[in-house]
Amino acid sequence: MAKYEDIANTLRTRIKSGDYPAGSFLPKQTELVTEFNVSRMTVQKAVEVLMMEGLVASKKGVGTTVLDHPFTTRDTSTLSEYEGLSWEMAHGNRQLTSQVIEFGVEFPDETVQEKLRLTEEEPVYKILRLRLVEDQPFVLEHTYMPLNLVPGMKKEILEHSIYHYIRQQLGLRISGAYRTIRADKPSDYDKLYLQAQPEDPILEISQIVYQQDGKPFEYSRSRNRYDVRDYSFLDMKGS
Amino acid sequence: MAKYEDIANTLRTRIKSGDYPAGSFLPKQTELVTEFNVSRMTVQKAVEVLMMEGLVASKKGVGTTVLDHPFTTRDTSTLSEYEGLSWEMAHGNRQLTSQVIEFGVEFPDETVQEKLRLTEEEPVYKILRLRLVEDQPFVLEHTYMPLNLVPGMKKEILEHSIYHYIRQQLGLRISGAYRTIRADKPSDYDKLYLQAQPEDPILEISQIVYQQDGKPFEYSRSRNRYDVRDYSFLDMKGS
DNA sequence: GAGTGGTCTAGACCACTCG
DNA sequence: GAGTGGTCTAGACCACTCG
Numbered sequence: 092m093a094k095y096e097d098i099a100n101t102l103r104t105r106i107k108s109g110d111y112p113a114g115s116f117l118p119k120q121t122e123l124v125t126e127f128n129v130s131r132m133t134v135q136k137a138v139e140v141l142m143m144e145g146l147v148a149s150k151k152g153v154g155t156t157v158l159d160h161p162f163t164t165r166d167t168s169t170l171s172e173y174e175g176l177s178w179e180m181a182h183g184n185r186q187l188t189s190q191v192i193e194f195g196v197e198f199p200d201e202t203v204q205e206k207l208r209l210t211e212e213e214p215v216y217k218i219l220r221l222r223l224v225e226d227q228p229f230v231l232e233h234t235y236m237p238l239n240l241v242p243g244m245k246k247e248i249l250e251h252s253i254y255h256y257i258r259q260q261l262g263l264r265i266s267g268a269y270r271t272i273r274a275d276k277p278s279d280y281d282k283l284y285l286q287a288q289p290e291d292p293i294l295e296i297s298q299i300v301y302q303q304d305g306k307p308f309e310y311s312r313s314r315n316r317y318d319v320r321d322y323s324f325l326d327m328k329g330s
Numbered sequence: 331m332a333k334y335e336d337i338a339n340t341l342r343t344r345i346k347s348g349d350y351p352a353g354s355f356l357p358k359q360t361e362l363v364t365e366f367n368v369s370r371m372t373v374q375k376a377v378e379v380l381m382m383e384g385l386v387a388s389k390k391g392v393g394t395t396v397l398d399h400p401f402t403t404r405d406t407s408t409l410s411e412y413e414g415l416s417w418e419m420a421h422g423n424r425q426l427t428s429q430v431i432e433f434g435v436e437f438p439d440e441t442v443q444e445k446l447r448l449t450e451e452e453p454v455y456k457i458l459r460l461r462l463v464e465d466q467p468f469v470l471e472h473t474y475m476p477l478n479l480v481p482g483m484k485k486e487i488l489e490h491s492i493y494h495y496i497r498q499q500l501g502l503r504i505s506g507a508y509r510t511i512r513a514d515k516p517s518d519y520d521k522l523y524l525q526a527q528p529e530d531p532i533l534e535i536s537q538i539v540y541q542q543d544g545k546p547f548e549y550s551r552s553r554n555r556y557d558v559r560d561y562s563f564l565d566m567k568g569s
Numbered sequence: 570g571a572g573t574g575g576t577c578t579a580g581a582c583c584a585c586t587c588g
Numbered sequence: 589g590a591g592t593g594g595t596c597t598a599g600a601c602c603a604c605t606c607g
Contacts, residue, residue, distance in 0.1 A: 093594080093595060093596090094595080094596075095595080095596090113544065114544070119572085119573070119574090120573080120574065121572095121573090129596075129597085130596060130597045130598060130599090131574095131597095131598090131599095132371075132576095132577095132595095132596070132597075132598090133595080133596060133597080135574080135575080135576095136595085136596095138574090145505075145506055148505050148542050148543065148544065149573095149574060149575085150542065150573085150574080150604085150605085151573070151574050151575065151603065151604045151605075152572075152573050152574070152603075152604035152605035152606075153572095153573065153574080153604085153605060153606085154572095154573065154574075155573095155574080156543055156544060157544075158505070158540070158543075158544030159447070159544045159545075208398070266384075266387050266397070267384055267564060267565055268564075268565050269562070269563075269564050269565075270562065270563060270564075270565060271560050271561065271562040272511050272533075272560060272561045272562075273533060273556065273559070273560035273561070274513040274514075274531040274532060274533035274554075274556040275513075275531060275556060276529065276530075276531060276556075289529065290515065290528065290529045291515075292513040292514060292515060292531030292532070292556070293513060293531070294511075294512060294513035301397070303387050303389065304353075304387065304395055304397075305352065305353070305387065305395065305396075305397030305398045306398075315513075317512065317513035317514060317515075317531070320512070321510050321511060321512035322510070322511045322512070323508070323509065323510040323511075324508075324509060324565075325506060325507075325508050325509075326506055326507050326508075326509060326563075332575080332576060332577090333576080333577075334576080334577090358591085358592070358593090359592080359593065360591095360592090368577075368578085369577060369578045369579060369580090370578095370579090370580095370593095371576095371577070371578075371579090371595095371596095372576080372577060372578080374593080374594080374595095375576085375577095377593090388592095388593060388594085389585085389586085389592085389593080390584065390585045390586075390592070390593050390594065391584075391585035391586035391587075391591080391592050391593070392585080392586060392587085392591095392592065392593080393591095393592065393593075394592095394593075
């Protein structure tokens with residue numbers, strides 16, 4: 092653990108515990124330098140972390156203020172779609188089960204070729220999973236992954252967490268995801284598996300997930316019942 | 331303009347122009363030090379900017395790779411909702427018009443009190459605007475702003491860009507926004523103004539926008555026709 | 570003018586990856 | 589062992605804000 096991460100953690104704890112209340116100033120950088128016995132550059136790196144999280148904001152010539160965003164008081168876990176639902180649910184104490192509806196290998200159609208940057212001869216897994224929370228239909232996930240990047244996929248894995256397998260077994264590292272969110276009318280699949288009525292909207296979150304080297308390794312469309320899911324996030328302006 | 335910003339701009343240009351093709355390595359940090367005649371810390375700050383933008387990724391002991399994300403080749407303008415639609419449209423060469431349906435002052439209800447952190451005695455503007463693109467209904471925006479933070483709002487301003495006024499005239503600085511995206515059934519308003527059919531889903535993007543000092547100054551719900559709008563963004567993992 | 574945060578330097582040590 | 593990026597130091601100068 093780097094020093095600046097340590098310091099950021101300490102400061103974050105103090106903010107969340109009310110030690111540095113919202114609206115007050117953080118101690119001056121020179122004070123933090125003496126408290127933690129580090130150079131000012133290191134203090135600044137720590138403060139930058141908190142700025143990225145939306146906890147504080149600095150003004151030249153004035154100081155660094157503790158903000159009062161929703162995220163200051165609420166759970167800090169930015170819901171990351173690619174962490175997988177398993178993670179999300181485990182932390183919410185709700186029981187998630189997965190039902191594998193389709194699992195096969197095929198050559199990608201044009202859309203999948205484009206999203207995953209494959210040729211038509213590079214096969215992909217095609218996966219359709221229904222995810223249930225407390226036995227209620229929650230999300231229908233259409234997933235495509237290139238065989239060569241994610242070898243050894245099994246139905247058993249799909250029934251638990253794909254991401255656990257990808258990270259722990261394959262050692263794949265994720266750099267980020269490109270997401271598109273839209274509203275849609277229910278498809279026949281949605282009506283069947285999500286028990287959506289014809290007039291029930293669907294919230295679709297599609298994403299392309301990238302490895303650290305920039306190669307896309309997952310393209311998925313998550314179709315959510317409109318009444319059980321929204322998507323929230325904090326969008327901080329660059330410094 | 332800081333040195334590291336200059337360097338980041340130069341490197342970004344080289345990446346987009348194909349000078350540093352996707353998949354290749356960026357020059358080593360020591361090489362960049364000699365080229366730009368700066369210290370390595372400054373080079374690193376520049377590279378960090380590009381990492382945040384999803385253009386490159388570094389690996390210890392290896393080097394910094396140029397990635398091949400959608401954003402590497404496409405327009406880099408991350409659509410920021412709080413920039414206002416006016417900006418977005420001006421850059422897409424599509425004509426945006428605004429129709430003010432409601433504009434008044436009222437005491438906030440409980441929801442608005444909570445979102446904007448106001449007491450029930452602090453009045454807010456209530457604004458309902460229909461925004462049309464090429465004369466087609468596009469978004470219906472319900473907006474609330476506290477009077478004391480945004481004084482002097484006029485109907486004339488609403489017909490153009492609220493954000494231009496807030497930034498240029500009032501000098502307000504924005505730190506970020508908290509957004510929630512969901513799908514919904516059309517309301518009576520949506521049916522009337524967006525010409526939504528009863529079975530047409532609505533994509534709702536609601537946001538609370540914060541000033542630099544952490545005070546919320548706008549709460550809005552943008553109701554979009556499902557067939558003309560989606561919401562895309564790049565979610566990069568923290569370093 | 571005094572104090573603040575933002576940037577920058579010229580070094581240093583380290584963990585990591587590769588052959 | 590040689591090379592890489594990540595972190596850190598102890599200084600320095602600056603633009604900005606405030607009284």
